[in-house]
Amino acid sequence: MISHIGQRFPASISHFACRFTSSLALIGMSYNTTHKYDENSTPFDPLKFFNDHRLSRQPSIRNTKILHAHLLKTDAMRSNLFFANSLLSWYCKSSSMFVARKLFDSITLPNLQSWNIMISGYNGNSMFDKSWEIFCRQHSFGEELNEFTYGSVLSACSALQAPALGKQVYSLAMKKGFVCDGYVRTGMIDLFSKNCSFEEAQRVFFDVSCGNVVCWNAIISGAVRNGEYWAALNLFCQMCRQSLKPNGYTFPSVLTACCSLKELQIGEIIHGHAIKCVAADIFVDTAIVDLYAKCGHMDEAGRKFLQMPIHNVVSWTAIISGFVQENDSISALKFFKYMRETGEEINNYTVTSVLAACSKPGMIQEASQIHSLILKLPLILEATVQATLINMYAKIGEVGLSDSAFSEIKNVKDVRIWAAMMSSYAYNQNSRKAVESFLLMLQEGVKPDEYCMSTVLSTINCLHIVRQMHSYTLKSGLVIHATVGCSLFTVYSKCGCLEESHRVFEEVPNKDNVSWASMIAGFVEHGYAGHTFQLFKEMLCQEILPDYLTLTAILTACSALSFLQASKEIHGYAFRLGMGTDTVIGGALVYAYSKCRRLDQARRVFNMLPQKDAVACSSLVSGYAQNGLIEEALLLFHDIILTDLPIDTFTISSVLKAVALSNRSSVGTQLHAYTEKLGLQSDAHVGSSLVTMYSKCGSLEDCCKAFDHIEKPDLIGWTAIIASYAQHGKGSEGLATYELMRREGIQPDAVTFVAVLLACSHNGLVEEAFSYLNSMVKDYGIKPGHRHYACIVDLLGRSGRLKEAxxxxxxxxxxxxxxxxxxxxxxxxxxxxxxxxxxxxxxxxxxxxxxxxxxxxxxxxxxxxxxxxxxxxxxxxxxxxxxxxxxxxxxx
CATH class of the missing domain: 1.25.40 (Serine Threonine Protein Phosphatase 5, Tetratricopeptide repeat)
Known part of the structure; x- marks a missing residue:
């Protein structure tokens, strides 16, 4: 707008030129030094000076004030408003809004440009409430408004998150005939997409046919911002069909949509279109690198990155975070090293990505080096960096260093820091320290958010503490958050209080798919699989579209009940939702059909999966084994090895169980050697299966060796070794192992007590057996079942006390x-x-x-x-x- 005034500048300023020549010559010299006018010097050109100062990106506040003083001395501003407006613009650019406001208030009759400069100046300095104040004042005075006025004030309304005010401004713009102006419509689209709803933004966009690329960019970026990625791609297609040429602002948005949808094929088409439409652009190139990185094609991402003529911190961060996502920490750290060698400044996003790359056991040296680098930079003061640093040490397994990093933080008032610390304890299964951190946070006067509450709830296994935390969530209002409600009813379920869990679930106001899936899983876990179908029907009646989590949970219920018909119905429903070949759902279907003894259908689903994961493999192997098809189980495992399909601890455990059923000790020995080769012998699941396998094959010595190799035996492992001692007539050793398990802090379950009672039975320990039977009720609240009572009857029978039995x-x-x-x-x-x-x-x-x-x-x-x-x-x-x-x- 100032450029329009500048066109009238020569005619209106010529009679002031001679008056300003000597005085303005001082500008640019020392303010305290007096210089004589040099007759041979180049005459001062006011037009050139104003244009040079106006075109400067960051005008000097000192020169602006000197010029302001000379204009006041010569009384020039009274006769020509151009000077005042120019000064206003320069003060705004130099962030001197207080001085600009005083100057503006001194103008007797400000024109449209004066008002617009002040509104945009306040916007540029993030003083959006002042922008609204100036606009209201301008409108109340009956001053003229143009498209720049409306567009600027709509931007202020967007920043103030005031869609109601924005609607009033837009209505006024429509009344004045500016509805077709791209600047005004762009402002309104941006306002609605950020603060109201994307549907409202679309309504504004489609009200009038638009050939303005800026408007199209606004609606496409608004769609991406609201997670409407397919809508963004459809809008892009419509834009291209109207022969509008996308620019450097269009492509980053649509490429981001492709990243979020993992639609690499569409992204490659847009990549080709960008090559035709846009010359080398760092933002477009960065978005292309990010696309390939997020879709897991790091070779292509690296190639595009190296082809970029210039790099900035965003492009470096994109390629580094891509390697982190692919679990390639070495390459991520190498690129970070190259970045540092180029002298590129790093930001908090770069640092958090590099810290995530170091979040692996065995990378303590690299983690310490990155920590040292951060300490030299001001980025250590960033809360996100501090939180990531704490999480990094936690994932490495160095909780002590997490504590040290936390203690070095001076500002502990940021809730993200406390959330990271509690997450650290939760990751390392330290419930007591997590609760202590939560209490300390409250003492520091920091109010927990929903993430903090969900994290600490996930670690608790004490019903008394759960109820206290529940009371706090009700008092603080955090219970309205779906994540907190989900954590609450999940922890109640974990503590065995299914009725209270369901009551909390019913009170959660906005249940998401995670909440429904968790409640369904809770019913299945506690033996109420039949209730899950009613819950699933309620979910569908509320028009909530299930995702893979919910379908997987309901398929688990079908497996528990061996409900073939329901499994088929869920299978068909998954196909209708387009998730029929999803890897996670496919694994659950294989498991469900296996449990229903339909191995033919389980194998058919397995063969149809485009990508087979460890769950699907282990489910089918386990299905074959449990249905007595030992040869098929072993052959499938052999095929899995030959085709390089994923093999994890569950697959190994499943095939070991199959070998145990067949009593083939030679095959079991080969599998044991294979687990040693894979380095899985110390895993609790694999170790427990090895113990059971050797026990079934009659080798107690190998049982004990396999158990000793388990790094951290879980309850299943302890139970397996106790049962092995019992089955081999070593009851005393079995009971001694049970006492050792208790000293390790492992809580026994009903299956453990079956093994303990068997040990008593095989050694004729009648009094000890009754003592353990009473202990399971009194100390652990476990109700004895038929198998426990059968052990006592067997013990009495073996002792010849038939009448007592x-x-x-x-x-x-x-x-x-x-x-x-x-x-x-x-x-x-x-x-x-x-x-x-x-x-x-x-x-x-x-x-x-x-x-x-x-x-x-x-x-x-x-x-x-x-x-x-x-x-x-x-x-x-x-x-x-x-x-x-x-x-x-x-x-x-």
Missing amino acids: ENFINSMPIKPDALIWGTLLAACKVHGNYELGKLAAEKVMEVEQCDAGTYVSFSNICADLGQWDEVLRIRELMKGCGSNKEPGWSFV
Whole structure:
């Protein structure tokens, strides 16, 4: 707007030129030094001086004030408003808004340019409330407004997050006939896309057909900002169909959309279009590098990066973060080294990417070096850098260094720092320290956000503390956040309070897919898989579109119930949603069909998956093994190795279980060697499977060796070794191992107590068995099941105390099943107790009429006592119910 005034400058200023020549010659010299006018010097050209000063990106505040003083001395501003407006513009550019406002208020009759300069000046200095104030004053005075006025004040409304005010301004612009102006429409589109809704922004954009590229850029960037990536690509296509040429602002937005959608093929097409439309542009080139990096094509990303004529900090950060995303820390650090060698300044985004690259066990030296570099830079004061530094040490496993990094931070009032510290403890499963940090944060007067609350809740396993935290979330209002609500009902579920978990779930106001999936998983975990289908129906009734998390959770319920029909329905629904070949859902489908004993369909789904992950592989191997198809399981594992498909601990564990079922010790030994080669022998899952496999193959010594190689045995590993001792008649060693497990802080579960009671049973430790049975109820709140009671019956039977065993069965709080009566029947056979054996046999046949083993056991008791008539009668009963005795077989 000042350039328009400048066109009238020569005619209006000529009679002032001679008056300013001597006085303005002082500008640029020392302010305190007096110089005589040199007659031979070049005459001062006011037009040139004003133009030079106006075109300067950052005008000197000193020269501006000197010029202002001379204009006041010569009284020039009274007769020509151009000088005042020029001074206003220069003060605004130099961020001297207080002086600019005083000058503006001194102008008797400011014109349209004066008002516009002040509004845009306040915008440029982020004083948006002042921009609105000036606009209101201008409008109340009845001053003229133009498209620049409306566009600038709409930008202020956007920054103030005041869409209601923006709508009033836009209505006024429409009334004055500026609705078709690109500057005004761009401002309104930007306002709606940032503060209201993308639909409103689209309505403004499509109200009038537009051939302005700036408007198209605004609506496309607004779509990307609101996560409407497909809409952004569709708008780009419409723009190209209208023969509008995209520019350097268009391509970064649409390439960002392709990055978010992982649509590399579309991105490559846009890349080709950018080559035709835009010359070398650092922002477009950076977006192209980011596209290939985010889509995992680092070779191409590196090639495009090296082809860039110049690099800035954003392009360097894009290539470094791409390598970090691909888990290639070495290349990320190499590029960071090259960046430092070029002298390019780094920012907090670069530093956080490099710190993430060092967040691996064994990289403590590199982490320390980067930490030292950060300490030399002012970036250490950035909260995001400090938080990433704490997280880096936590992921390396150096929690002590995380504590040290935290203690060095002077400003602990930033909630992100506390969140990082709690996340560090949570990552290393230190619940006590996480809760202590939370309490210390409250003492420091820092209010936790939803991320802090979710993090600390994820670490708690004490119901009393959970309820206190629940009360705090209600008091602070954090419970309204979906992430906090999800963490709350998840931790209640983890503590075994499913009813309270569901109550919290019902109270969460805005449930997202993660919330629904977590609640469904909670029902499945606690044995209420049937309730999950009703929950899933409620979700669909609320018109919430399930994602892969929810579908995976409901497929887990189908697996638990062996519900084939529901599995097929979910399979079809996944195809309708376009997720039929998704890797995660595919793995869940393979597992569900395997559990339903439909191995043909499981294999068909497995073969259809474009990318097979470890879950799908281990699910199918496990399915074959559990259904007795041991050869198929081993052949599939062999194919997985040959085709370089992913092999993880779960796959190895599954095939080891298959070997255990087949009692093939030679194959098991080969697999053990293979796990050693992969370096997985210390994993808890693999180690536990090795223990079980060697136990089934009869080698207790190898069991103990496999257990000793486990780095951190979990509950399953401890239970496996206790059961191995019990099965090999080493009850005392098994009980000693149980006590060692307790001293390690591992809480036993129901399966562990089965192994403990078996150890007591195989060694005749009656009193100890009753002590452990009481302990599981009193100390751990575990209700004994049929298997626990069967162990006690077996123990009493082995000790010849059959009458006590009968009395124990009759006094049990649960109804005895076929397993318990069958155990008593086996004891009666050993001790030749016909009467009690007959009673036990009748009880078993009431529950399982066609159990061949019961008929055979009771028949053998009768045969041992010489009651051959009874033997014949039992054999006839066996034939009558259609039960047949399978012939025995042996591997030997």
